[in-house]
Amino acid sequence: MKRAGFLIDLGRCVGCGSCVLACRIENSLPIKLSWRRVLTLNLDRKPGGPTYHFSVACHHCENPACFQACPSGAYEIGENGAVTLNDSRCLGCRYCEMACPFGAPVYNDNTGLMSKCDFCSDRTRRGERPACIEACPTEALSEIDENGDGSMIVEIPGFIDPAGCKPFLRFIEPRGRVRIEGLQRLREVLRR
């Protein structure tokens, strides 16, 4: 069984937000709530500069902070590694919201419960892909294939793991205009 995790091709994501919209529709989220968002790193901080986008939701971490923190045991880790929330056990105490460094669990005012991406567990059980991956027009967002060609990386500038959660999120470095060498140089500079 494939381990649940998102793979983002930084060279393909155009920041259109189709994944965000698909997630909202699939999960019937209220207007104020969103489980997925698109972030942008603009290397020159001006329009037209080298830019890359990435879409983030829950990273289904290998050591999830929400799972460790929850006082009622509402979080579960599925066979495929997806971190899901059991509504019937959630207290709505929002402690997981404080614990998660990636902003994945969000509080639903209407229900008094926490909510977050569950890797579209209903769809994956039917053999379908998560709605966000299905909706991506450029195939920038996909599932991690651990037997892939080895081009996946974990760290990119602007994405760190401050709580030791080991997010199961991988990136493919951009090719062409946003140069690999530029990112590597940036990484070296940031490490100093």
Add this chain to the structure above:
Amino acid sequence: MREDNPLILFTSLAQMGAGIAAVHPLLWLVTGKFIWPGWIEVAAVALLLLAGMVSSLAHLGRKKRMLFVLFRINKSPLSLELLMVGITFAAALATFLRYRTVPFFAWRVTIVAALMLLLVMGLVYRLGGQLSWKGAAVMTPLITGMLWGSVFLLVVENAVSDNAGLLVYLLITIDVLLTTVRWRTIEHSGRYGRPRFTAAFEDRRKLIITRLIVTDLLTLVALLLIDPVVALITVTAGVFMDRYIFYALEVVHTTEAEISRVESFISDL
């Protein structure tokens, strides 16, 4: 801040209640004798903790599921905190109910549970993504709780010696030092994370200085020159203010803040 108001109430009341019991070991060290608690003191511990527990329910989205926390005591710090509140309250209540007989064991349990509660209250918020809740902030519930407890004892218990006054001055000094270190942590974290309440964060200097004045300076002045009852009022206001700024000056790691930091770094190159 509206969603944090129940937490401010809970943590303030719990600190005050637990502080009355937790300060007794220090009093014993300072005065050389174990000071037997008066019934007012024991009742205050129980009532303050009960009020704290009731107010905390307002924070929960599903209040009736509160007992689920008992299933994660060995895993979640929040579960442990709630358990310690319950044990401290139960022990204080047992002490009060058996006050005319032999409450000694129950009071000892109250003291130990109160100390553990004040320590756990700080540890609950020591989370990886929380940048302003680390370091000195972890010890603050213990110190401010004991400070409040010691001032309360000065007001209520006539049997307490002058050395107890020295204990209050010592706790004030430690509190000032801790708050100063916390201030540095908050300033430092603001460069790397995102303040949850921007307006409050912009006023952080005023808030922290006001907190120092109310909790420490005014309490000291009231003890030295005015009346211990006035000191109790100022330190009570100080405890609430401390908890307010704890939540108001929350700085969290976010991926957005990290990206912004990287972009600023690049533009400075």
